Amino acid sequence: MRRLAWATDIHLDFAYVDNYNYFVDSIKSSHVDALLLTGDISNGVCINGHLRELQRQLDLPIYFNLGNHDFYGKSIAEIRQWAKGVTKQKVPLYWLGAMTTVPLADRISLVGIDGWGDGQLGNAATSSVLLNDWDKILEFSIAHAIDDRAARMRILQKLSQADAHRLDSILTQAMSDCDQMLIMTHVPPWREATWHRGEHSDDDWLPWFSCKAVGDVISAQFAKHETKHATVLCGHTHGSGASRISPQIETLTGHAIYRSPELQMVLSIQDGKLIQELNKKDQP
Numbered sequence: 001m002r003r004l005a006w007a008t009d010i011h012l013d014f015a016y017v018d019n020y021n022y023f024v025d026s027i028k029s030s031h032v033d034a035l036l037l038t039g040d041i042s043n044g045v046c047i048n049g050h051l052r053e054l055q056r057q058l059d060l061p062i063y064f065n066l067g068n069h070d071f072y073g074k075s076i077a078e079i080r081q082w083a084k085g086v087t088k089q090k091v092p093l094y095w096l097g098a099m100t101t102v103p104l105a106d107r108i109s110l111v112g113i114d115g116w117g118d119g120q121l122g123n124a125a126t127s128s129v130l131l132n133d134w135d136k137i138l139e140f141s142i143a144h145a146i147d148d149r150a151a152r153m154r155i156l157q158k159l160s161q162a163d164a165h166r167l168d169s170i171l172t173q174a175m176s177d178c179d180q181m182l183i184m185t186h187v188p189p190w191r192e193a194t195w196h197r198g199e200h201s202d203d204d205w206l207p208w209f210s211c212k213a214v215g216d217v218i219s220a221q222f223a224k225h226e227t228k229h230a231t232v233l234c235g236h237t238h239g240s241g242a243s244r245i246s247p248q249i250e251t252l253t254g255h256a257i258y259r260s261p262e263l264q265m266v267l268s269i270q271d272g273k274l275i276q277e278l279n280k281k282d283q284p
Contacts, residue, residue, distance in 0.1 A: 001033040001104050004267045008038040008186075008235030009256035011069065012050040016259050023261040024057050030266050035060050038235045038254065039067025039114065039186030044074030048082060051093055061092035063102065066114045067186040067236060068133050075138035076159070096184055097166075101174050104182065105269045109174055112184030113167045115211040115234070118160035119153050121191055122206025129204055157213075164213035171221040175228060180274055182267070183232045189215030193234060193251040195241030209237050215245075222248045231267075231274055240264075252276070 005027050012020065027035060035058060042050040047070050055062050071079050083095035094102070096112030103109050134144035134152065143151035167183075174181065187210065188194045194201035194209045201209045222228055223246070232251040240255035254264045266277040 002269050003030070003032040004034050004036055004104075004182075005030050005032040006036045006038070006233055006252075006254070006264045006267060007261060008233070008254035008264060009040040009067065009238055010037065010261035011040055011256070011258055012042045012054070012261065013046050014259045015261050019260040023263065024054070026263045027058055027060075030263065032060065032266060035062045036110075036184060036233065036267075037062060037064040038112075038184050038233050039065040040069040040235060040256075041067070043069055043072040044079050045072075047079070048086070051086075052091065055091060055093055061094065063094045063096060063110065063112070063184070065096055065112050065184050065186050068116070068131075068137070072132070072136040077139075100170050101178070104274075106272065107177065107179040108182070108269060108272070108274060109178045109180075110182045110184065111167070111170050111174065113163040113214065115163055115185040115187035115189070115214050116156050116159045117187055117208035117236075118157050118211050118213050119207040120157075120212035121210045122201070122203040124153065124207035125149075127204045127207055129208055131208055160211050160213040163211070164217045167214060168217045168221065171217070175221070175225050179228055181228070181230045182274060183218065183230050185211070185214060185232065185234050187211040187214070187236045188234045188251065188253055189218055189232065190243065190245055190251065192243040192245060193232070193241070193253050194237050194239075195243075195253045196237045196239035198239070198241075201237065218249060219246065222246065231276075 041047055084098045086093045087095045087098040101109040101111050134140045189211050230249045235254040238256040241253050243251045268275045
């Protein structure tokens with residue numbers, strides 16, 4: 001693969017037909033080899049049909065993460081089981097949660113995990129933010145019904161720690177074969193990546209808009225391998241921005257508007273390097 005289209009938070013269950021068609025046409029006209037989706041593709045009821053139809057229209061492999069909205073109306077366990085199953089089928093839909101590394105070019109690989117807002121940054125204890133997740137995802141609904149914040153936080157941190165542990169294992173194995181990694185996740189791993197309207201999330205929203213567990217793993221791994229570099233793609237906050245986490249790590253957070261899915265950018269591999277071909281005009 002030499003050219004990759006990236007989109008995030010496309011929410012196909014809300015998309016207007018004309019906007020969806022424009023989105024599909026913009027990818028086709030970019031002449032890419034694959035599409036990358038960093039979560040919030042649809043909802044738990046519709047994601048299978050939406051992804052299959054998108055792949056049919058594009059006739060491209062699609063590599064995806066699952067975002068919190070992708071579980072709405074279902075359980076996390078059920079949707080992840082579906083995602084594992086579709087990854088094994090002949091249709092080229094690939095959930096990165098069921099894979100290790102995807103070679104893109106010599107010593108350049110794609111890896112990814114879903115990620116969850118894990119409550120470790122900001123002030124989760126006093127946050128007044130109530131997410132639809134608590135009602136619409138089965139694993140959270142019981143805790144929400146009895147207003148058990150502690151139980152909800154235990155679920156979030158268990159999910160986040162599991163993703164972080166898996167990513168740590170993948171990165172450990174990949175470091176010997178890769179000099180550059182493209183890392184996909186739904187939730188921004190650092191405060192600096194929680195872009196919304198040109199600013200970072202405040203302490204009320206930050207617990208749910210960042211995954212410190214994943215950020216700590218990425219930072220620690222690349223601190224041990226000073227010649228390696230990572231580009232991290234994420235979404236979730238619906239605001240665009242580029243953040244230099246360290247000399248080795250750059251994070252790109254994708255813009256999103258409900259009902260209007262859009263192509264964020266094309267990433268190409270040129271002379272053994274990953275190059276960003278920006279399509280957005282509102283990068284801070």
